[in-house]
Amino acid sequence: MxxxxxxxxxxxxxxxxxxxxxxxxxxxxxKNAFSVQKANGIAMNIKKVSVVKGEKSQDVLKVTITGENQTAEEKDFDAMLVKAVNKQGKALKMYPANSLGLLLKSDQKATGDAYFELTGDLPIKITYQNESGQNLASWSIKNIDGSD
The missing domain is CATH 1.20.5 (Single alpha-helices involved in coiled-coils or other helix-helix interfaces)
Structure with a gap:
């Protein structure tokens, strides 16, 4: 026994x-492996990706981004410069929310969010662009952490 x-x-x-x-x-x-990338003098990275519910109970992608101005000049650090494209190649619409929008002073660090209406499949490509629409940094979201 x-x-x-x-x-x-x-x-x-x-x-x-x-x-x-x-x-x-x-x-x-x-796992998502996000690397720090320098874009327009700002060292930035995606800190977290999650799904939240919108006003009409739709899924909203919340992308939390950190950035540090590494230049002597003030730099825009704005959710309006963040774009998201799903696996099908369709751009995700920005979701109206309390999004990131700052003018970073030299050596200033900040964290903020960009929101998108979640449609289509993963992976989702996130890009940070300049005012002219030129891609300066990009990341691939392979999975979503969960809801906030």
Whole structure:
């Protein structure tokens, strides 16, 4: 009887370890890996991506962005310069919300949000553009963390 319990315990432990290893490998493969990028003198990165409910209960993509002005001049750090395109190549519409909109002074850091009506499939490409529409930085959203 003791042998049966010991064998059962060992098998159960092996199965649990295999399941955890498989789950961890799957999670690492699916994680968003956002890198800091410099755009127009601002070092910026995506801090978090989540889904919130809009006024009409629609899904809204909330992208939280951090930025630091690394120049001597003041720089715009504005959600209106953030664009999102889904897997189908369709631009996501900006969602009217309390979005990021700052004029960063030299060495000033800030964090803010950009909101988009969530349509289509992942991945979603996020770009930060200059006022002329030129892409300065981009990230790929492979999964969404969840809701806020």
């Amino acid at each position: 003791k042998k049966s319990i010991a064998i059962f315990s060992i098998l159960l432990s092996l199965i649990m370890m295999a399941a955890c290893a498989n789950s961890a490998a799957h999670m690492d493969k699916e």
